[in-house]
Amino acid sequence: MSRICELTGKGRQVGHNVSHANNRTKKVFLPNLQNVTLLSEMLDRSFKFRVSTHGLRSVEHNGGLDNWLLKTRDEKLSARALKVKRELKKSAKEAAAA
Known part of the structure; x- marks a missing residue:
């Protein structure tokens, strides 16, 4: 399982640990990933x-999962x-047509 956020695309970054003597060793900075269940209000x-x-x-700042995916x-x-986003667009079209 890759260490990439499914909604923002944020992944690992590479940098250095720098000691007091200015020795540099490679370090990987991983995003703080959590398994969450998000509710879609439209679906x-x-x-x-x-x-x-x-x-x-x-x-949460942008008004929930639906607004985030559409933006x-x-x-x-x-x-x-992307699959959820397609479902949202489809249901929005059906709601507009009705």
Whole structure:
């Protein structure tokens, strides 16, 4: 399982540990990923995602999962999130047509 946030695309970063003597050793900074269940109000369903804590705060700040998915570019989203986004667009079209 890759260490990438499914909603924001945030992944690992590489840097250095720098000692007092200025010795540099490689270090990997991993995002704080959590398994969460998010509720879609438009679809009236819940979805399980692996999301960074930063991404979770961003989703809540933007008005929930539905608004976040509709505003976010497809390149940032995982395959599972893209599938949910397509379902949201489909249900929005059906609601507008009715």
